[in-house]
Amino acid sequence: MGIVGREGVGRGGSRRRVTGPPLVDLLPLKGYCLMEKRKPHYNLLEIQAQMATVSGLRMTLTARNDALLVGITAQAAVSIIQALKSGCFYKSMTTLHDSSIWQDVYHGTWRGGQLYIKFQRDEIGYFTISFKEL
Numbered sequence: 001m002g003i004v005g006r007e008g009v010g011r012g013g014s015r016r017r018v019t020g021p022p023l024v025d026l027l028p029l030k031g032y033c034l035m036e037k038r039k040p041h042y043n044l045l046e047i048q049a050q051m052a053t054v055s056g057l058r059m060t061l062t063a064r065n066d067a068l069l070v071g072i073t074a075q076a077a078v079s080i081i082q083a084l085k086s087g088c089f090y091k092s093m094t095t096l097h098d099s100s101i102w103q104d105v106y107h108g109t110w111r112g113g114q115l116y117i118k119f120q121r122d123e124i125g126y127f128t129i130s131f132k133e134l
Contacts, residue, residue, distance in 0.1 A: 034094055041092040041102035044084060047119055047126045051081045058127035063118075066132040072110060077131060080108045080115065095120075103129065 051057050054074045059067070067077055090105040101120065108115040110133075118130035 034096060035099055036091050036093045038091060040086075040089050040104050042104050042119060042121060042126065044086060044089070044104075044106075047104075048082055048084070050125050051078060051128075054078055057081075058125065059131065060127065060129045063128045063131040066130065070110065070113075070133050072131065076110070077128070080110055081117070081128075084108055084117070090116075105130075107134065 057074055057078055059074075059077070064074075067073075072080070084106050088106045088108060090107050092102050092104050095101045095103060103118050103120045106117045106119070108117050114134040116130055116132050116134050117128060119126055120129050121127075
């Protein structure tokens with residue numbers, strides 16, 4: 001795994017290596033380059049504002065089926081999304097086929113279990129592409 005590091009400028013203008021986690025990881029995957037970062041790409045409050053009702057909830061067929069498999073209805077999905085906090089953020093990642101499209105991953109809770117919830121945005125708005133148990 002290749003890691004893109006950071007440099008900072010110290011007192012007096014000297015350059016120094018900044019400690020802490022990298023801003024972006026580059027993950028090679030059979031001809032694709034998947035990037036990850038540890039900061040949300042999208043605003044969670046905007047996602048929650050759009051998905052405040054069942055009519056505003058957009059889910060891929062896979063996400064909807066995964067949710068239904070564990071007993072999560074559309075209304076429950078809305079409630080789970082509304083309960084997410086910034087501390088639930090896990091990572092941002094690009095799609096396999098287009099490194100300009102970002103997806104934010106959060107860990108939510110449902111009946112005492114953990115969920116893997118992945119959001120993406122298109123020209124219409126936000127949608128959920130993954131809603132499964134961890």
